[in-house]
Amino acid sequence: MNPWPFVIAAYAVFFAGLGLDALLPWLRRRRTLIQLDGRRRRERTRTNREETT
Amino acid sequence: MSTTPWRAFRAVLRRDVGLGMRRPDDALQPLLFALIVTVLFPFALGADSARLAPIAGGVSWVVALLALLLGMDTVYRSDAEDGSLDQLLISGQPLAMLCAARMLAHWLVVGLPLVLTTPLLAALLGMPANTIVVALVSLALGTGVLVAIGHVCAALAVVAKRSVILVPLLVLPLSVPVLIFGAGAVQATLVGLSATAPLLLLGAGLALAIPLAPIACAAALRLNAG
Amino acid sequence: MNPLVKWFHRFGSPPTFYRWAGRAQPWLRGAALLFGAVGLYFGLVVAPADYLQGESVRILYIHVPSAWMSLFIYLFVAANAFIALVWRIRISEVLSMAAAPVGAMFTAVTLATGSLWGRPTWGTYWQWDARLTSELVLLFLYVGVIALFHAIEDRRRAARAAGLLALVGVVNLPIIHYSVRWWSTLHQGESVKLFGESSMHESMLWPLLMMALATKLWFFASLASRAQLALLEADSDKSWVRDMLQPSVTQAAPA
Numbered sequence: 001m002n003p004w005p006f007v008i009a010a011y012a013v014f015f016a017g018l019g020l021d022a023l024l025p026w027l028r029r030r031r032t033l034i035q036l037d038g039r040r041r042r043e044r045t046r047t048n049r050e051e052t053t
Numbered sequence: 054m055s056t057t058p059w060r061a062f063r064a065v066l067r068r069d070v071g072l073g074m075r076r077p078d079d080a081l082q083p084l085l086f087a088l089i090v091t092v093l094f095p096f097a098l099g100a101d102s103a104r105l106a107p108i109a110g111g112v113s114w115v116v117a118l119l120a121l122l123l124g125m126d127t128v129y130r131s132d133a134e135d136g137s138l139d140q141l142l143i144s145g146q147p148l149a150m151l152c153a154a155r156m157l158a159h160w161l162v163v164g165l166p167l168v169l170t171t172p173l174l175a176a177l178l179g180m181p182a183n184t185i186v187v188a189l190v191s192l193a194l195g196t197g198v199l200v201a202i203g204h205v206c207a208a209l210a211v212v213a214k215r216s217v218i219l220v221p222l223l224v225l226p227l228s229v230p231v232l233i234f235g236a237g238a239v240q241a242t243l244v245g246l247s248a249t250a251p252l253l254l255l256g257a258g259l260a261l262a263i264p265l266a267p268i269a270c271a272a273a274l275r276l277n278a279g
Numbered sequence: 280m281n282p283l284v285k286w287f288h289r290f291g292s293p294p295t296f297y298r299w300a301g302r303a304q305p306w307l308r309g310a311a312l313l314f315g316a317v318g319l320y321f322g323l324v325v326a327p328a329d330y331l332q333g334e335s336v337r338i339l340y341i342h343v344p345s346a347w348m349s350l351f352i353y354l355f356v357a358a359n360a361f362i363a364l365v366w367r368i369r370i371s372e373v374l375s376m377a378a379a380p381v382g383a384m385f386t387a388v389t390l391a392t393g394s395l396w397g398r399p400t401w402g403t404y405w406q407w408d409a410r411l412t413s414e415l416v417l418l419f420l421y422v423g424v425i426a427l428f429h430a431i432e433d434r435r436r437a438a439r440a441a442g443l444l445a446l447v448g449v450v451n452l453p454i455i456h457y458s459v460r461w462w463s464t465l466h467q468g469e470s471v472k473l474f475g476e477s478s479m480h481e482s483m484l485w486p487l488l489m490m491a492l493a494t495k496l497w498f499f500a501s502l503a504s505r506a507q508l509a510l511l512e513a514d515s516d517k518s519w520v521r522d523m524l525q526p527s528v529t530q531a532a533p534a
Contacts, residue, residue, distance in 0.1 A: 003335035003399040010395040014341040017388040021381055021501050022308075029508050036515055036524060209444050213430035222426055223444060226419040227451050230458035237462060251461075258454075269447055276364075276439050277431075 061146040065154035073162030080162050083120040084170055090116050091174045102179040109178035110188060110239030114232055116174065117167055117192055118199060125203040126220035128159060129211045129274065138211075138278045148271035156204050156267065164196040180239075187242040187252070194255040195235040201266035202227050208273035231258060284366055291370025293510045294519040300503035307500035311493050318489030326482045335399040339483070342392040344490040345385045346410075348498060349417060352382030356424065357449035360442025370506075372438035373513075375445065376428050377505035381498055383421035389414050409463040413456050420448045434513055 056064075073079050094112055098104055132138040141151055171192055175185045206223035213219055234255045238248035290296065322340040329336035359375035362368055393411050394404045405411075424441045431437035479487070514520050 001399045003333055006335060006395045006399050007337045010338040010392040011341060013391045013395070014345065014388055017345075017384045018497060021384050021497075022504075025501070025505050025508050029504075029511070032508065032512055032515075033524070036511075036520070039515075040521070040525065205447060206444075209440050209447075210427060210430065212432075212436070212440075213427060214432075216430060219426060219430055222419070223423045226416045226423065226455065227447065229416050230451070230454050233458040233462045237465060240465070254458075269443070273440065273443055276443060277436065 056146065058147050058150045061144075062150045062154045065151050066158050069155055069158030070161055073158065079124055080166050083123050083163055084166055086123055087116050087120040087167060087170065087174060090119065091177055094178065106179035106181070107243065109175055109180040110184065110243060111236045112178060113171060113175050113180070113188055114192070114195070114236040114239070117171070117196060118228060118232060120167055121164065121196060121199050121203060122221045122224060124163065125207050125224065126210065126217075128155065128204060128207045130207075133211045133278060138274065142275065142278055148274060149267040152204065152208070152270035152274070153263075153267035156200055156270070159204065160197055160200045164200050168192045168196055181243075184239055184242045187248045188239045191235040191238040191248075191252060191255060194252070194259050195231050197259045198231050198255070198262045199224075199228055201262040202231075205266055205269045205273060208270045208277070211274065212277045231255065234258070284368070287362070287366070287368050287370070291368055293370075293514055293517075294523065296370055297507055297510055297519075297523070300507045304500050304503045304507075307496050307503065311496035311500055313493075314489050314496065315493035318486045318493055322483070322486030322490065326486055332400055335396060336483075338392055338396040340486055340490050342389060342396055343487060344494045345389040345392060346414065347491055348494045349382055349386040349389050349414065351495070352378050352385060352498060353417065353421070353445070353449065353452070356382060356442070356445045360439075360445045363442050364439060364446070369435070372435060372442065373506050373509045374502065375442050376438045377502055377509055378498075379421060379425050379428070379441075379445075381501050381505070383418065383425060385494070385498075386414060386418045386421055390418065407463065409456075409460045412463065413459045416455050416459065417452075420445075420452075424448070 091112065094108075095105060098108075129138065132141070141148060168189065171189055172185050175188055180188065203220070203224055206220050206227070210219050210223065234251040238251040238255070241248045241251065290299075319340065323337055328334045356375045356378050359371040359378070363371035363375060390411065393414070397406055397411075398404050424445050427444055428437050428441035431440055511520060
């Protein structure tokens, strides 16, 4: 049996695992920072509005 | 009135066993489940007893494990939700004693009946008589350990979102050794080998579980409810 | 207070740890990739094929380090859970829960690469041998810890409960391993070992050790990134997060 397809598949799984391990937190971090930024903007608008009324 | 831990143990034991006897559902449901699932196997595998007998030991064990898991996730939940858990925490009694009492009560109400119906279920699957004896002993020891493991996992998940699969998921890897040695004992008898080694290991497991599991259970409850 | 505990508290203060982790991360990742590249070069290009197994032995260089990491990380989770439960150190709660998914990933990779290695070597994709079966049970232990952590609302309580579960698991790990070994010898005697009694030739050993180091560095890099994220989310309304995200002080409405 030709071993190479299995070797390649195994390495693909390994790198896919590492890639997902790096990717998923990075995506979530981006989403969290955007959320926090949005929250901060809304607060600042509210504070400004309170002060001008 | 001052209560010794021993008296508190007996009080919880009496209360839980009493509850179990007044509401026989807790005992009957796992039994019914075990019976139903056991009967599924001949339907699935064919009526040929030559095919059923070799796997009878393993099937009995898996069925017992699943049946025990049925009512496992709620053993502490109602107490956590209605506040009696907090009462127990401040009662001054060692929580581990109370957990031990609850584990024993659970085994008496659910585990023991399950063990006692094993001969019937095993006979349905064509297990020979001498093997049934070993199955009985292995289950008597093993169900004790499984109840202990189940209680620890239920206590860990007591404040978790309600989920049918969570407690079984937690129990499963921890119960692998019990299953291996329990079913292994039955399997050994079936092929004519001695079941002493796995049975002794099961006994050792029970001996370890009796002091340690209540401590782990109490730690989990304190962590979650405190 | 015990000086070590004091150091933990100081080092574990969220803004300190966040900054430190952010600075360490690129170095750890870079080192991991560097050692990985060198290790794989020596393993795939320089080292010879195995006498018995041929080229399929190349999977060794990712399967074995993944297996080592799957176990190492579980011990890391348990150790930090112990610290978190005994000394109530918050950063240990964060570290143990951040490490768990990485450990689960390595365990899954170990199983998949083991299965792919088995096909050309044993002829089947799955063999219930002691080591792979133990690894499968380890995967369930990881999944349980992660599931419990996500099922409880209070993050700190969730981390401590899942941590206690990991501790129960780590105590059971030798028992599980021994029982699985006993169980695997019941059937068909000795199963085919992936590597026989022959000690490894050094042309294979060095790439393997280098990959082991690379995966370890990768784990620490991943841990830093995940721990940062966890602190960010948990403390999102605290002042240190605000100050860090907007270096300029919030002004009142301009005059």
